[in-house]
Every structure is written in C-alpha cells, then in structure tokens.
Amino acid sequence: WIFADVKGLLKMLLRRNSVGEPETGLRQAGMPYVSYQLLESRDFELPATERAIEGVTFGDTFRLTGANLGGGNRWTLQDGTVTMPADQPIWAVLRWEALQPLDSPRKSSLVLRDEQGAVAAQADDLLAGDRFPDQLGWTAGERGSTYHVVELPPGLPPGHYTLSLRVYDEESGRVYPAQEAGLPESGEYVLATIAVELPLAPAAELQAQHALDTAAMPADFQVIGYDLPVASGAPGDSLPLVLTVRSPITPATDYAVQVDLLGQDGIVAASTVITPGAPTYPPSVWRAGESFRIPASLATDPSLPGGTYTLAASILAAGRAPVRVELASIEIGGRPRLLEAPPVALPAAARFGDSVRLVGVNAPETLIAEPGATVSVELVWQPLRSESRNLVRFAQLLDGGGALVAQQDTIPCSGECPATSWLDGEYLLDGVTLLMPDTLAAGDYRLITGWYDAETQVRLDAVDGDGVPLPENVVELPLRVSAGQ
Numbered sequence: 291w292i293f294a295d296v297k298g299l300l301k302m303l304l305r306r307n308s309v310g311e312p313e314t315g316l317r318q319a320g321m322p323y324v325s326y327q328l329l330e331s332r333d334f335e336l337p338a339t340e341r342a343i344e345g346v347t348f349g350d351t352f353r354l355t356g357a358n359l360g361g362g363n364r365w366t367l368q369d370g371t372v373t374m375p376a377d378q379p380i381w382a383v384l385r386w387e388a389l390q391p392l393d394s395p396r397k398s399s400l401v402l403r404d405e406q407g408a409v410a411a412q413a414d415d416l417l418a419g420d421r422f423p424d425q426l427g428w429t430a431g432e433r434g435s436t437y438h439v440v441e442l443p444p445g446l447p448p449g450h451y452t453l454s455l456r457v458y459d460e461e462s463g464r465v466y467p468a469q470e471a472g473l474p475e476s477g478e479y480v481l482a483t484i485a486v487e488l489p490l491a492p493a494a495e496l497q498a499q500h501a502l503d504t505a506a507m508p509a510d511f512q513v514i515g516y517d518l519p520v521a522s523g524a525p526g527d528s529l530p531l532v533l534t535v536r537s538p539i540t541p542a543t544d545y546a547v548q549v550d551l552l553g554q555d556g557i558v559a560a561s562t563v564i565t566p567g568a569p570t571y572p573p574s575v576w577r578a579g580e581s582f583r584i585p586a587s588l589a590t591d592p593s594l595p596g597g598t599y600t601l602a603a604s605i606l607a608a609g610r611a612p613v614r615v616e617l618a619s620i621e622i623g624g625r626p627r628l629l630e631a632p633p634v635a636l637p638a639a640a641r642f643g644d645s646v647r648l649v650g651v652n653a654p655e656t657l658i659a660e661p662g663a664t665v666s667v668e669l670v671w672q673p674l675r676s677e678s679r680n681l682v683r684f685a686q687l688l689d690g691g692g693a694l695v696a697q698q699d700t701i702p703c704s705g706e707c708p709a710t711s712w713l714d715g716e717y718l719l720d721g722v723t724l725l726m727p728d729t730l731a732a733g734d735y736r737l738i739t740g741w742y743d744a745e746t747q748v749r750l751d752a753v754d755g756d757g758v759p760l761p762e763n764v765v766e767l768p769l770r771v772s773a774g775q
Contacts, residue, residue: 345471356385477746526592526711639755732774
C-alpha cells in the first residue's frame with residue numbers, strides 16, 4: 291500500500307494520528323516500510339472544518355477551491371487561526387481546479403513563516419490530479435485533491451506563524467503568481483495563521499552546531515549553543531544566527547538575549563534584543579527542560595566598514611548583571627562604493643517602486659548583433675533606499691513582434707551588488723551580457739529591463755520620468771540592436 295499512496299493520503303491520515311515523526315528506512319523480507327506510533331485515541335475521519343475558497347488562482351495553471359487543515363489531532367480553529375502544540379505536524383487537504391490543459395504535474399509548496407518572514411518549515415509536494423499516475427497531466431476544468439504534511443522542526447519556539455501556499459514548475463523554477471480577487475499579485479497565498487504553543491512535552495536536549503560553556507550562565511536559562519552557517523558577509527547582509535536556549539529548571543523571570551556585533555574597538559556596530567517566546571510564551575512560563583532554537587538574525591548596515599568583528603550574546607534579566615559570551619569572529623568585506631554620479635552615454639529615466647531608478651546606459655546608440663555572439667551594455671542604477679528584499683534585475687531582447695530572443699536575470703553587478711547591500715543615493719554600474727541564438731534573424735530588436743522580487747516573483751512597479759506607469763513594468767532602453775545589417 292505504500293507504493294499505492296502516491297498522493298500521500300495515507301501518510302497524512304497516519305501522521306495526524308501518531309506520536310512523533312515516523313521511523314523510516316525499515317525493511318521486512320526486502321520490502322521497505324514506514325512505522326508510525328499511533329495515539330491511543332485516534333480518528334481517521336477528517337473534521338468538518340473544510341472551507342470553500344473563491345477567487346484564488348496561480349497564474350494560468352490552477353484555481354484553489356477549498357482547504358481543510360489542522361495540527362495533528364490536538365488543535366483548535368477559530369477565526370482562521372489554527373492553534374496547535376509545537377510537537378505536532380500541520381496537515382492540509384487542498385482542492386484544485388485546472389484552468390487549462392497541463393501536460394505534466396506542477397509542484398506545490400506549503401511554507402511556514404515566522405513573524406519576521408523567515409522560513410520555519412516547508413513541505414513541497416507533487417501537484418498531481420486524481421488520475422495520477424495513470425495520467426500525468428490535467429485537463430481543463432479537471433478537479434482534484436492533494437494531501438500534505440508539514441513537519442515542524444524540533445525546538446520551534448512558540449509564537450504566531452503564517453502558512454502560505456505557492457505553485458511552481460520544478461524544471462524551470464518558475465513560480466506562478468498567486469492572485470486573490472481584489473488584491474495585488476503575490477508569490478504566495480496565505481492559507482492560515484498558525485499559533486504554535488508549547489510542545490506537549492519538553493523537547494529532548496537539542497544539539498547546536500557550536501556548543502557553549504554554560505558554567506557562568508543562570509541556572510534556569512542558558513544559551514547552550516548556536517548555529518552560524520557563514521562567518522563572513524558584506525555590508526548590509528544579515529548574519530543567519532540561530533541560538534539554542536534551554537531552561538534546566540523552571541525560569542524565575544523573563545530572560546532576554548542581546549546579540550551584538552562588536553568592532554575591534556569594542557564599539558557596537560549592530561545589535562538586536564530577543565525575548566524568546568514573547569509575548570505569549572516568555573521564559574517565565576516555560577517548564578523545566580524546555581529547549582528551543584531561536585532565530586537571531588542580525589542585520590548589518592550597508593555603510594558598515596570592512597574588517598574583523600566579534601559576534602557576542604548577552605543574557606539579560608531585570609536586576610541582574612548581563613552575562614556575555616563571545617560567539618564567533620566575523621569578517622565583513624565591503625565592495626567599493628560609487629557616491630558621485632558617473633558619466634552616462636545614453637541618459638534614461640525610470641523608477642522601480644521606491645527602491646531604485648535607472649539613470650542611463652553606457653553603450654553605443656546602435657549595437658550590432660550576430661548569431662552565436664554576445665551583446666553587452668552597462669546599466670547605471672541609483673538605489674533610492676536600503677532594501678531587505680532579494681531583488682533581481684532582468685534584461686530581455688525582444689524582436690519586432692515582442693517575442694523573447696535572449697534574457698539575463700541576475701543580481702546586479704555580476705552578483706556583487708545585492709539589494710540588501712544598497713546605500714541610498716549610491717550608483718551601481720551593472721553589466722548586461724546577452725548571448726544571441728545561433729538562429730538570430732536579421733532585423734531590429736528592442737532591449738528592455740526591469741526588476742522583480744526573487745521571493746514572490748512579482749515585478750516592481752515601473753514608472754517613467756514623469757511618473758506615468760510603464761506597460762508590463764519594464765522600460766525600453768534608448769538604443770537600437772540590429773542584426774544582419
């Protein structure tokens with residue numbers, strides 16, 4: 291039956307009625323199997339909490355028509371919020387309708403995000419119709435259901451999270467924009483708010499990438515270790531720090547943790563203060579033996595000078611002296627900043643949201659393109675503010691009929707100028723190189739450019755120098771590309 295459960299229905303029903311994650315990799319008589327430890331009280335009938343959904347589509351592929359979801363079998367649903375323990379899985383049943391014939395399945399992704407937008411858990415599944423695997427695709431108007439389990443990671447701190455849904459093509463990576471009636475396009479559709487409570491039982495002691503000496507820390511609250519995948523970055527980057535905290539005995543007060551980035555002179559270059567579990571489950575309500583992984587991402591300023599810094603954490607409590615521990619040495623390497631307006635051969639004027647404007651292009655007025663060769667120009671941009679999003683610049687060569695001939699999507703400056711590193715008012719010299727197809731036909735071509743958010747795949751709104759919206763949120767560059775002439 292394992293092999294017949296191609297859509298994960300049995301997996302979902304078993305998981306919502308079991309204790310802990312299943313044991314995998316087991317074999318009997320050469321046959322693989324999965325073992326679930328079922329609860330004494332179990333119910334394999336789905337609750338009557340399904341809701342109809344209207345007006346939600348994902349590009350030109352699917353319409354979402356309904357959803358039923360919960361947290362294991364210990365959860366409540368009120369006003370669109372699922373409240374559940376941290377050691378139970380999220381399960382979901384989604385109802386779909388294909389908007390057009392599709393010759394192959396797409397994939398769906400359920401993404402759980404914390405209040406800062408960081409991904410806390412994710413489950414990607416095949417978006418297959420009810421006739422799968424006999425038929426791989428969908429017919430126009432065909433309806434089907436998919437079944438999903440999102441495992442929450444051990445040590446997930448209590449708090450409010452959002453569960454979002456996206457649809458994408460696995461081969462190309464294209465995300466189909468989510469469109470809800472009356473709202474702007476987005477890369478994801480928010481299914482529900484998830485209120486995560488304390489686990490049913492305190493988690494076993496978690497293992498961190500780097501262990502810390504806890505001898506000088508309070509007996510009832512300790513930072514026992516941390517994870518830091520990289521110990522270097524550029525100005526404007528966020529250091530992806532995760533702290534592992536534990537309460538060996540019941541905490542007597544609400545502790546906080548301050549994370550600092552210190553220069554060689556001891557001056558604080560970046561800082562953040564976190565109260566784990568606050569405001570609903572601060573440390574004072576934890577039980578003895580509670581362990582959590584606390585995201586403590588530390589954003590640096592885009593103007594931060596390059597050099598060696600020290601990352602440190604301090605345990606804070608009212609009326610007590612801070613307990614500080616050094617975590618790691620951090621190398622910050624900055625790119626050269628261009629703060630004076632550079633010369634521009636071909637001026638242009640376009641603004642993309644409130645993020646960046648196009649100043650012009652460094653290139654001849656006419657570019658000659660040849661089959662199999664490359665065409666290169668330099669775009670001059672000016673950021674209008676510091677950015678927290680991962681923005682991608684795209685450039686496209688179009689023929690006279692508007693068909694795409696060549697394309698480049700990239701972080702500007704060959705990856706050296708991510709949006710998170712921008713300084714308000716600086717200038718970016720962004721090289722574009724497009725490879726011409728071997729079948730390039732003679733004629734004139736147009737070169738356009740724009741921006742989109744890598745996370746949502748939604749383009750930034752574009753306006754010209756007079757503030758008039760630009761069609762398709764792109765600007766045509768003031769030059770001519772000619773082939774075969």
